[in-house]
Amino acid sequence: MMERIIVKGNNKLKGSVKISSAKNSVLPIIAASLLCHEKCIIDDVPDLDDVKVMCSVLDSLGANISMDIKKGTIEVRDGALKLLEPPYELVKKMRASFLVLGPLLAKYGKARISMPGGCNIGSRPIDLHLKGFNLLGAEINLGHGYVEAECKKLKGNKIYLDFPSVGATENIMMAAVLAEGETVIENAAEEPEIVDLANFLNRMGANILGAGTDTIRIQGVKELKGTVHQPIPDRIEAGTYMVAAAITKSDLIIENVIVEHVRSIIAKLEECGVKVLEVPGGVRVIGAESPKPVDIKTLPYPGFPTDMQAQFMSYLCTVPGTSIITETVFENRFMHVNELKRMGANIKIDGRSAVVEGVERLSGAVVHATDLRAGACLVLAGLVADGITVIEDIHHLDRGYVDIVGKMRSIGADITRE
Numbered sequence: 479m480m481e482r483i484i485v486k487g488n489n490k491l492k493g494s495v496k497i498s499s500a501k502n503s504v505l506p507i508i509a510a511s512l513l514c515h516e517k518c519i520i521d522d523v524p525d526l527d528d529v530k531v532m533c534s535v536l537d538s539l540g541a542n543i544s545m546d547i548k549k550g551t552i553e554v555r556d557g558a559l560k561l562l563e564p565p566y567e568l569v570k571k572m573r574a575s576f577l578v579l580g581p582l583l584a585k586y587g588k589a590r591i592s593m594p595g596g597c598n599i600g601s602r603p604i605d606l607h608l609k610g611f612n613l614l615g616a617e618i619n620l621g622h623g624y625v626e627a628e629c630k631k632l633k634g635n636k637i638y639l640d641f642p643s644v645g646a647t648e649n650i651m652m653a654a655v656l657a658e659g660e661t662v663i664e665n666a667a668e669e670p671e672i673v674d675l676a677n678f679l680n681r682m683g684a685n686i687l688g689a690g691t692d693t694i695r696i697q698g699v700k701e702l703k704g705t706v707h708q709p710i711p712d713r714i715e716a717g718t719y720m721v722a723a724a725i726t727k728s729d730l731i732i733e734n735v736i737v738e739h740v741r742s743i744i745a746k747l748e749e750c751g752v753k754v755l756e757v758p759g760g761v762r763v764i765g766a767e768s769p770k771p772v773d774i775k776t777l778p779y780p781g782f783p784t785d786m787q788a789q790f791m792s793y794l795c796t797v798p799g800t801s802i803i804t805e806t807v808f809e810n811r812f813m814h815v816n817e818l819k820r821m822g823a824n825i826k827i828d829g830r831s832a833v834v835e836g837v838e839r840l841s842g843a844v845v846h847a848t849d850l851r852a853g854a855c856l857v858l859a860g861l862v863a864d865g866i867t868v869i870e871d872i873h874h875l876d877r878g879y880v881d882i883v884g885k886m887r888s889i890g891a892d893i894t895r896e
């Protein structure tokens with residue numbers, strides 16, 4: 479029998495909850511530790527399935543990697559690899575595995591990796607990653623579902639991204655740190671996780687300027703050394719608990735939040751009438767008794783994150799009036815709509831927009847998580863639904879939320895896993 483999450487609606491939440499380190503920072507940082515032979519230590523790593531998969535990818539290549547879940551540290555050392563081809567079985571589990579391509583190419587001049595393919599939120603091509611590697615001088619061959627990349631020595635170049643892709647910016651940045659000369663990434667992604675990765679690389683001895691803006695300049699260096707790193711807090715996990723406070727009309731403290739990273743989420747909550755106060759190390763969120771509808775458009779950072787779209791939709795399903803949510807980052811990220819409708823939500827999809835009419839009450843139902851954030855949106859809806867919500871396919875949640883059941887229980891939610 480598959481595990482399920484059971485939520486009983488109607489409890490107010492209270493107290494405080496601590497946010498873990500950012501999954502989307504830790505994954506590229508683990509990949510980046512392949513770039514040197516010395517020991518890299520990553521502290522406070524979140525206990526997530528995706529992090530374990532990334533460790534297995536490095537392990538499969540022959541890197542000496544260990545994860546101490548209790549202490550929350552990962553150590554990677556002596557990356558004398560025996561293999562430059564991560565196994566398909568691991569790559570297909572998680573798209574972020576593709577981020578080892580940049581480091582492998584830079585350090586070993588060669589790699590072979592299966593194409594990650596589509597997933598529930600869109601087709602997710604990798605053309606921008608490959609265009610970048612190509613401009614750095616790599617020869618790329620595609621065939622039989624694999625990408626083969628090879629180069630003698632990468633050479634810096636100017637790379638314009640047609641879209642500020644997070645993964646392409648990271649992959650190209652990791653390849654360029656060991657290339658000869660200067661690389662300039664234009665229209666680069668500006669997400670905080672890009673800055674965290676650049677800080678990690680710079681501490682290893684790389685020379686990267688401009689991470690966090692749309693132009694990143696990388697001067698190649700000969701080699702990198704080991705370092706110790708503490709990743710940034712997870713802004714999407716923080717946003718999810720902020721919405722938990724809003725949807726249940728509760729007063730919650732959310733600890734370990736960099737407020738700057740959640741500005742767009744705060745702006746939208748405040749537009750609804752929710753109070754968000756800055757407190758030392760985090761935020762206090764006080765739900766609105768009579769919230770107002772809002773329109774939301776997902777955009778690359780600093781715009782509203784697509785990874786918060788589903789969770790915010792759950793909230794807006796309970797806010798009287800009409801809200802319009804437009805998804806511009808992924809072409810198919812409304813899989814949660816049908817599940818929310820099973821819980822009594824009134825949502826109509828019109829192209830890349832969802833028109834949400836707030837309903838008086840959601841009703842508990844058996845629903846299934848179609849992807850990670852869809853799973854979170856169902857937990858949030860379950861917190862206020864009439865009766866019992868049963869969420870299936872919760873392995874998606876284990877990819878990206880540290881102990882969501884334990885954390886929600888600790889603030890008063892009636893939620894169990896069985």
Ligand SMILES: CC(=O)N[C@H]1[C@@H](OP(=O)(O)OP(=O)(O)OC[C@H]2O[C@@H](n3ccc(=O)[nH]c3=O)[C@H](O)[C@@H]2O)O[C@H](CO)[C@@H](O)[C@@H]1O
Nearest residue numbers: 502574602603604605606607641643644645646785807808
């Ligand atoms: C592990 C990780 O960090 N995942 C995040 C990362 O995913 P990921 O790095 O995959 O997302 P991207 O920023 O690359 O994708 C954004 C858009 O660009 C398109 N695209 C991307 C690459 C490419 O070569 N060609 C192309 O067309 C994608 O199809 C998508 O429509 O950023 C997304 C956007 O903030 C988040 O939702 C994910 O949680």
Ligand SMILES: C=C(OP(=O)(O)O)C(=O)O
Nearest residue numbers: 502573574785850851878
């Ligand atoms: C879409 C996400 O992750 P990934 O890019 O790993 O699929 C996410 O974190 O919401």
